[in-house]
Amino acid sequence: MSKIKLHDVAREAGVSLATVDRVLNRRPGVRAKTIARVEAAVAKLNYQPDRFAARLARARNYNFCFVLPVGTNTFMGNLNDEIVTHSARMAGERVSLSIERTDVFEPERLAETLLSLAGRYDGIATVALDHPAVTAAIDAVIDAGTLVVTLISDAPQSRRAHFVGIDNVAAGRTAGTLLGRFSGLRMGKVGVIVGSLSLSDHIERHRGFAQIISQDFPGLALLPACESRDDFGQTEEIARRLIAETPDLVGIYNIGGGIRGVITALQATGRTRSVVFICHELTDFSRAALIDRTADAIINQDPGHEVRSATRVLQALSDGLPIVPDQERIRIDIFLKDNLPQG
Amino acid sequence: MSKIKLHDVAREAGVSLATVDRVLNRRPGVRAKTIARVEAAVAKLNYQPDRFAARLARARNYNFCFVLPVGTNTFMGNLNDEIVTHSARMAGERVSLSIERTDVFEPERLAETLLSLAGRYDGIATVALDHPAVTAAIDAVIDAGTLVVTLISDAPQSRRAHFVGIDNVAAGRTAGTLLGRFSGLRMGKVGVIVGSLSLSDHIERHRGFAQIISQDFPGLALLPACESRDDFGQTEEIARRLIAETPDLVGIYNIGGGIRGVITALQATGRTRSVVFICHELTDFSRAALIDRTADAIINQDPGHEVRSATRVLQALSDGLPIVPDQERIRIDIFLKDNLPQG
């Protein structure tokens, strides 16, 4: 019952260690028939290479790079912090993490940045865009032998190995159900503030939200979405206008950043309790708003989980190990004032 | 900028490899002053031992045991499956997982089982009970040199190294807020079905739920809790009675198992939409009920995450490595029909 090792596989298959090694590491120079014999032995003995010995022998360090947007978005700031923290932890694991910043909203700039990184890293985790230039750049990077996973925002047309993030349509639907049900049986209007109508994740959230409101809540009417460019000031202005011009305003759904703007507007107009407010991403601000009941629910994706997941996936791909889908699935977290993490 | 190794630490501290080894592995025979010198060097160079080399050299396998309740509870069944699945994955990591079943609800039986496991395993993850006999048994197991973490249900008075599970008071509060807000502005009664009033996690959920209903929802009145012993049939009977005898029944909160009973009762009486139903644990049944809208929300703790977390924690404790609190925090998941995992 002791551990099966390479040696046992060799004996079982009736070949030498060298041949087993050639088969397992896909080195050339082995007949198909011999390969089959070795693979049969592996299967029969249920051989699992010792990860520790393998990594030690390989004596290889992995360099991964996270590509994040420039700017001071709070969520991206948190993501950045998680990368730094995780990087320190991975020192003993032979993985080093870097961060590269670029204007992710400019397809050409992002594509350029990605191309400049090709070959310089073993793997890249990038906040992507669903745009032909970006898709082409990702595929080019992959062809150069660098692994690519997308983070937060996907480029589904590309050949990226994995997407680390949430289903934004489902997130929008979740927001819709929460807002609709939290509004009780009231009838009226619902305002939507979106960062940009050209960001696919924002569009998707909006689509999911609109679906639910129109299907499940006939008493609620969706106002046209307003663009805030994720800016604090603009968001506040939009929220104030919504509140002032809509007597029967039942709820506000803030799809992107600038959450503080809505909070400020709601508090200034004394509408914190009579307007259902739902937003995305747990930050110090949104958390405080949830606790003082200005916000009613926060839809969240856990940046810590995303960083760890991206790193694990890149590592697994590098080592040719399988991925645990369950562990890498990023949840659409719903936070109420009652289930906030820690104190 | 290449990796710092033991050798570098030895040179920096002006001692030999053997001495550094003695210090790092807490072997005796080193003067306090020398220990300090070595530790200073470790700190200065930020030395991080290579986990892979260390594990390889230690040439040690870890045997961990999960102690689960007997019986056919669906959630515990899922937990069991996750352990089996994870066990297969850990074969290459030198960790083997076993499962031991006992009557967790009988303190004396559980204590006995735990004591019989002491010394036979490197670590134990047990579904515990907050009872003096269990607490004493856990402490005895720890004194015998076996690591202990509690799973799902804690024994807070014991010296267990870690608790893998959720804050059940917070989970109850979450259920309260969801039920209250989902009921709209209606007034009426709320039924609570609890598995057992002597299980601390059920009591805690009930306490949290009651807190929120009485504080935040003056229009709602809590009916006395009914015990179902987590049994399908009994749960159905209780639910049917609640529905029949309570004309103004607004919602039902099922704290433990037997969810199918409530579902059956709601569907048979045609009250699926007029009664807000909230329960715990995502299973095939509760998932189906959420999708067909018999259930309005499910509070969940992810059994896969719990198994992986318990294993990771036991491993980290065995290797003397730090724990990443963020990664090991089990979320109080809220599932609506819109944010269910996968398809």
Added chain:
DNA sequence: ACGCGCTTGAGTTGCGTACCTCAACAAGAC
């Protein structure tokens, strides 16, 4: 001066795998 215990250095071995070299042997081409 001697022995004792505590501390330290030097060195060896082994963990299981990856990766490499060299030699041997076979089948097929010419």
Added chain:
DNA sequence: GTCTTGTTGAGGTACGCAACTCAAGCGCGT
């Protein structure tokens, strides 16, 4: 029959650390 090419075996080295042995050095008391 010789040469080429493809296939296999044998064996070595390295990876960084844990764990161990043995001997030497030190100050101490007697």
